[in-house]
Amino acid sequence: MTNPVPNLEAELPIRQLVITLVLIGMSIAALPIGFHLLEMRDPYVQQVLAKPGVTDRGYEIFQVNCAACHGATGDGMVGPSLRAVGDRKSRLGLIHQVISGETPPMPKFQPSPEVMADLLAYLESLK
Ligand code: HEC
Known part of the structure; x- marks a missing residue:
């Protein structure tokens, strides 16, 4: 049996989790670049x-x-x-x-x- 109406209450926390994880991943990826620039100007x-x-x-x-x-x-x-x-x-x-x-x-x-x-x-x- 398929439910045509998405279960928003269940999906919302998962979406927030995914967005949070993506943001954390992006900040970690940017860290070395940030340090590098900082040091060049150090x-x-x-x-x-x-x-x-x-x-x-x-x-x-x-x-x-x-x-x-x-x-x-x-x-x-x-x-x-x-x-x-x-x-x-x-x-x-x-x-x-x-x-x-x-x-x-x-x-x-x-x-x-x-x-x-x-x-x-x-x-x-x-x-
Ligand atoms: C207590 C021991 C110790 C002392 C004292 C020490 N080193 Fe090291 N050094 C290491 C170790 C262990 C590594 C490897 C670190 C790693 O990459 O995990 C290393 C890595 C290095 C590297 C990077 C080597 C490479 O192939 O990338 C350089 C350059 C270096 N040391 C220079 C120095 C200089 C210059 C001094 C003195 C001012 C010094 N070290 C003092 C233990 C020491």
């Missing part, structure tokens, strides 16, 4: 990218803060090998990796823009 990122960055100084900073996990030459130990990491990650991606603390056990670092620029130069020199 004054810290702009200060880092404005500095030339000295590879030798970056090497020293790396030995003190990063080598315990990534190895003295970035070949990897607890942390992954950083060889040619500059080909895999953008400059923004590298800065984000160092300052975000999003991938434990790697800690969140807060280097000054100058120190970050030196680190960036060193990371990009790893072939």
